[in-house]
Amino acid sequence: MTPEISVLDLVPVRAGQTSAQAVASSLALVELADRLGVRRYWFAEHHNMPSVASTSPPVLAAAAAMRTERVRLGSGGVMLPNHSPLIVAEQFAALEALAPGRIDLGIGRAPGSDPVITQLLRRSGTTSDVDRFPEHVNDILALASPTGATVRFVSGEEYRVLATPAAGGLPEVWLLGSSDYSAQLAAAQGLPYVFANHFAGEGLERALQLYRSQFRPSEIAAEPRTFITANVIASPTAEEAEERMLPYARMMARLRGNRPMAPLETVEQAAAAETEDHFAAPLIDALRRRWFVGAGAEVRERLAxxxxxxxxxxxMVSLVAGAYDAEPVDAAPGRVQTLEQLFS
Structure with a gap:
């Protein structure tokens, strides 16, 4: 298949669904992705959002590793200012031991939540200093390597630190972002890079141009490595795809309009709400122009x-198809259908 398809999963939670049911839906989806030949499957990190159950990428990746054989698994991404670099390095070194040669560590600089939750997540001293993001990326690369990192004290004494005692390999590190800053940092450090096109409104072309033109070869990557993300809904008919688009589009409109968040509506709930509440219409129209929504063949052609x-x-597709009232709460037929349509 050209291009190859990967998946970004936020583990969406719809009305009437528990977190356990949402996670079960995603784990069934990753099994399907493995069978179909998806290149990689990443879990996002978001916090305190009623419609998103993907709060801990390494936990979800570990569960996915036990259910798959070939697909690469990882984070899209770990929001580094929320965590100690040593903890991130240890978690992904453990994942690499669990699924050797199949682990990706996507690292981001954004908080992944609102200011209150950000403060709760960052009660970790200097490790939460966003200005030290480049330094902490380098710390992870060193700590996760077979040789580890060395801490040097004022006295001159050295102390060796390893994320795991005997690493046999490294997770593949990717830098993620939606700004010029992240593109330029990835280029300067010779890291693979992904622009968050599924979320950002503008800037894809400029970010890729900056990354490619400023890239400095490194031991990790000899040349620029990148791919693109997109929100995708593919159905047997264009009409069904448009219906399944509305719940997620309304959620995004609420987020960008700074309105109270809630679990994802079903297709029927979203359609009924849209007839009474037109606040989202302009935002949805803008989103619709950037998303890939339609019958399977059309979507495949547009993605290519x-x-x-x-x-x-x-x-890398974010599968944003909503669910109908009658569909089971422990499955995600719209998202399954989209993935199957992309490989049909």
């Missing part, structure tokens, strides 16, 4: 053209 336009061989 999108990848060719930006010179990449991989597209």
């Amino acid at each position: 053209a999108f990848a060719a336009q930006h010179g990449v061989d991989e597209v």
